[in-house]
Amino acid sequence: MKTGLFLLSLAYILSQFYRAFLAVMTDVLGTDIGAAPDDLAMASGLWFLSFAAMQIPVGWALDTLGPRRTASSLLLIGGAGGALVFALASTPAHINIAMLLIGIGCSPVLMASFFVFARIYSAAMFATLASFMIGVGSFGNLAGSVPLAMAVDAFGWRETVMVLAAVTGIIAIGLFFVIEDPERIESSEGGSVLTLLKMPALWLIFPLMFVNYAPAGALRGLWIGPYVSDVFGGSAGTASLVMACAMIAGTFVYGPLDRIFGTRKWVAFGGNVIGAMFCIALGLGFATGYWEAVLLFAAVGFFGMSFPLLMAHGRAFVPAHLAGRGVTLMNLFGIGGVGLMQMISGRMHATLSVSAAAPAEPYHAIFLFLGVLVIIGLAIYAFCQDRLD
Template sequence: MKAGIAFLVLAYVLSQFYRAFLAVMAPVLASDIGATPQSLATASGVWFAVFAAMQIPVGIALDRIGPRLTASVLLLVGGAGGAALFATAADVRDVQIAMGLIGLGCSPVLMATYYIFARVYSAAIFATLAGVTIGIGSMGNLAAATPMAWAVEAVGWRETVWGLALVTGLVALALFLLIKDPAKPEGDQKGSLMDLLRIPALWLIFPLMFVGYAPSAGVRGLWVGPYVGDVFDLTVAEIGTVSLIMGVAMVVGSFAYGPLDRFFGTRKWVILIGNLLGAFACLAIWAVPESSILTATVLVAALGLFGASFPALVAHGRSFFPPHLVGRGVTLMNLFGIGGVGVMQFTSAPFFTALSGTMALPAAYGALFGVFGLAVLIGCAIYLFSEDRLD
């Protein structure tokens, strides 16, 4: 079981990498295949949309056939196959299709890990385990920053992505060989997604789940590169450094959120205060989008740090799930989390295009961050009425 979990976490490292590497490759993709920030925002949105759409079938598969086949087959076909298509892309449309396939491949890995945690370990430490997984997985976020920039400059972006396709295929094979499916819950309990949707407490968590992860994931996955590049005229390596700093902050935040609920004796208020601080970071960029590169770096790092409540929110929702619906429950939470990122990525591209046609680029980027921040504030206002629960 430990070896299987280790490779699931490695697969999640790849998942985090794939959702973030477009930001660093934006300049070379622009010169080689004519990609624009807007078209890459669409490609990023396709990744998140496919990933989100897969959560319901993935949840059913986890409950019925287990994590072993669910994770290994999808990662091999979608992840490795999509990366291979990306490496041969002739235009932006190929990149967008490839990102959809990669989203398909990455869709089960984190939820398969959470499923095993929920079935094997106690509920009291679920948030900590979930946070550690996100924290380690976020190393992929870091690798998609400066190391990715170095690799692209050293060997080329196509060769780099071919290497990623090979690594992804090998990890998928390891999942098939090493994962052991947990024992099924005792009894013959039946249930469906509708049983989860009938739990009133979840409906006060879903809105923040939908908007809370979108700013940090969306900005780190795409907008941080164009923002600091256009406003402060940075090189690819310098963009990679800013992305790396934001990625490190997201790792720290993921590790921190997990144990804080037990330290303070509350899960709700840890999540609420953290998301409010993340929203204020977005609003601060809106207020001063071009003050200095140092200020911009500090604020996007703060967004990454405080916007890392994803595992804590999943744990909050997990506390309301019946045992026989854990697979569908965690994937339902992930559907809202990743779906929110996908929706905001799709809408952010035309929104930014409209803004940049009527105002200076710094102001347009600032307004984009401002919308992210306002969305999180709305989610926090609803979450304020949620039931606090630790078990």
């Protein structure tokens, strides 16, 4: 299982890379195939939405087929196949198809890891293990910044993505041979996703789950590059790298805090309040220079990484025999929210850019929108029940 988890962590590094790499490739894709920022917002949104749509079938597959077949087959067909389509793209529509396929391919990777954690380790350790996996995977964010920009400059974007397709395929095949499926739990209680949807406790967590990762995911994956370039004339790669590092640090910091403070709810609540305030500060134009903007983006990334803590909070209410469906249902809300906000923010930028008096105005509207959404999610989450086991 250690080897299996190692390969799953490599696969999750790829998943994090694929969800964030468009921000750095905006210029080359615009020049070569005419992809505008709103086109890439649509493509990025399709990655998240296809990823989210797969969570229900992935949850069923994890509980019934196990993580070995589920993760390896989808990553091979969707992940490697989608990357190949991307490398051969000649229009923005091809990028949309590619990102949709890659989202499907990446959809089981993290949840397969969470399924193993939920079945093998104690509930008290879930948040720490989940944070560690996300923290390791977040190195894909790093790879999707300056290293990607350097590879594209040196070899070309098509060649770079072609190599990524091959690497994705090799890892997918490896997963089939090394993952060990945990013993299946048979329960007379039965149950399905509908069983989980009938639990009132989860409905107070879902709204924050839906919006908490949207600012960090949308800003790092799409808007940080165009914003710092258009508004300050600064390096998109450097800004993306700094924000990616902050997100990795935030993930590792959040991990043990529930056990240190004896609460999951209030750690997640406090962190999201701070993250939302930094996002709103960006929207109000508090950044007057390149590095001020980069530091604000980094703060949004750091405090916006409560995803594993919220996942652990929701998982604590889910019966063991529905662990696969439970973690994927939570993930559906988390990733689906990012995908929807990517698409909405893309339309906002396209619409507001027509009448904007300054290049920063459309971006500021997007940042304010995302920050306010988190505040709304927090207002509902404040009434949920805290649980550690």
